[in-house]
């Protein structure tokens with residue numbers, strides 16, 4: 115693998131034609147407000163770079179508070195980035211003014227985790243699904259037929275048209291949210307833990323629907339989850355985050371086959387495998403401690419205080435993402 | 450490895466909640482035995498009655514809920530006690546001492562107004578394991594060390610808000626094991642935690658179990674956690690146990706259509722799965738549960754009898770119980 119490092123700059127340029135989204139050195143710092151002064155910053159996302167190719171699902175995993183949601187919202191400019199570029203279809207959206215943003219807001223959508231708070235309880239399903247279309251002033255010839263068509267795509271039907279959110283289960287509400295997102299014919303959808311509030315038997319249904327419509331409607335997904343098994347099921351490519359940093363990124367099967375970053379290894383080893391023959395015999399790499407605060411992150415590599423392989427350099431110098439395979443990058447001094 | 454000596458015998462445990470909307474039949478005739486020294490897992494999806502079952506064992510059911518039927522025999526040193534027949538004062542002697550709980554949300558099981566040292570000490574003091582709170586705080590340092598709390602001498606004087614989620618769960622485990630319980634009931638002890646921290650806490654529970662020879666009743670909705678921890682497993686659906694067997698049998702030779710469906714719906718991170726199989730429909734209301742087998746509206750093998758007659762939990766092979774007409 116060593117010999118391939120020199121090629122990294124080439125292949126970056128090479129693959130860019132098929133990239134729908136390129137995130138370059140993205141930063142999002144939240145100010146910690148004191149009485150008079152800003153007391154410091156929560157470095158929620160700190161210098162994150164990755165790309166998402168047209169038609170793929172890019173999975174973003176990591177533990178609570180590592181910055182996944184912040185990445186998802188920042189690249190849609192639902193929150194403004196502190197620094198960095200977000201290149202969508204060749205254009206830097208951080209420079210967009212209102213008119214271009216309107217266009218982008220139709221192309222790029224987000225689906226949230228909570229199926230209870232994301233729908234207006236006083237609107238019918240019909241109103242909920244039509245709302246974005248009306249908001250953007252788009253003319254729809256036959257609104258009822260239009261909504262029925264969307265409902266059928268997500269596994270609901272005509273009979274649900276004039277019912278209210280409280281009449282639906284969590285899984286059905288996520289389907290309504292999805293129909294609403296699809297009403298604008300987006301190209302890119304951020305799915306932020308879309309099933310983590312749901313039971314496994316219902317989750318499987320929603321994940322399958324998401325896969326089906328991806329092919330049918332030519333969608334590109336950023337799939338955010340803390341559940342590695344689900345990310346494996348959904349993703350073509352994958353990024354692993356730790357404390358605001360991307361520590362490993364690349365082809366999903368490749369990373370699952372051979373995780374390289376000690377954090378990725380620890381994360382993979384910690385997931386209990388639903389098979390007692392394997393799980394009870396598995397050698398576990400249990401890391402010590404818990405993720406520290408993103409307010410004063412550790413120096414050097416942010417994982418070094420918990421890393422069983424940490425060396426002197428790890429606490430001194432921050433490792434950059436380094437190419438170690440045709441589609442595999444890792445930020446670790448071991449490589 | 451595991452004895453054949455029963456420590457708990459649960460028979461026909463039934464709990465109803467009397468709400469404005471109607472009577473919620475949360476659990477119906479739940480029966481199972483727990484053997485001394487084993488880890489027995491109760492698994493199932495949201496609302497299937499896992500927590501209600503666990504809490505009912507020591508009468509921890511509050512209004513509008515009521516235990517309407519059942520016996521819970523607790524065997525200790527040759528004597529047998531029906532925990533549901535004990536008065537409020539008597540059951541308290543057992544609860545927290547011989548039978549201890551760890552709950553999902555460490556936030557709500559710790560009191561924000563007291564230091565964690567005080568809270569561990571209090572657990573010891575109420576069961577007369579120490580003569581004073583002060584003596585208990587000294588013991589608390591040792592207990593916190595046992596649950597691998599970093600810096601226990603300093604941490605005893607911390608308040609809950611000064612600790613991370615994982616550390617708080619260590620404290621509740623510390624309180625749970627403080628009195629060296631015979632039965633530890635852990636209700637989703639890691640659900641609120643990240644996986645790397647979950648791995649630490651599950652390890653800790655295993656170590657505590659080994660060290661004190663306790664029996665563990667583990668409640669979880671995570672089939673991975675079941676595979677890791679359990680010796681035997683009861684699968685619950687809509688307030689009933691539908692299948693019960695040792696963990697290898699449950700995963701390898703599940704019989705009940707719900708167990709089979711559940712296992713196929715769970716993604717395995719080691720396996721490249723092209724398509725997960727989902728169970729159609731949703732969990733029924735427990736106010737008007739379906740007649741007959743409660744799973745019948747979602748079951749692709751349901752026949753007439755499934756709609757009319759409640760299937761009993763029957764032993765189909767040695768130690769493997771299934772409630773299904775199929």
Ligand SMILES: Nc1ncnc2c1ncn2[C@@H]1O[C@H](COP(=O)(O)OP(=O)(O)OP(=O)(O)O)[C@@H](O)[C@H]1O
Pocket residue numbers: 144145156157158176177178179180181182183184185340408
């Ligand atoms: N509006 C905000 N103001 C201040 N800090 C914030 C804000 N939003 C997020 N943060 C902080 O930024 C960090 C990253 O948060 P984020 O929600 O992106 O994490 P996440 O990976 O999505 O976590 P989870 O898995 O819990 O959803 C956290 O430390 C969080 O507390």
Ligand SMILES: Nc1ncnc2c1ncn2[C@@H]1O[C@H](COP(=O)(O)OP(=O)(O)OP(=O)(O)O)[C@@H](O)[C@H]1O
Pocket residue numbers: 466468473475493494495496497498499500501502512513514670735
């Ligand atoms: N105080 C209450 N009032 C009314 N119904 C209740 C009450 N507590 C529990 N229930 C009902 O009893 C049933 C069983 O609940 P229980 O909490 O045991 O489920 P569970 O299996 O532990 O679910 P979860 O995985 O979500 O913790 C549910 O249908 C629930 O709505």
Ligand SMILES: [Mg+2]
Pocket residue numbers: 182183184
């Ligand atoms: Mg999030």
Ligand SMILES: [Mg+2]
Pocket residue numbers: 499500501636
């Ligand atoms: Mg529960």
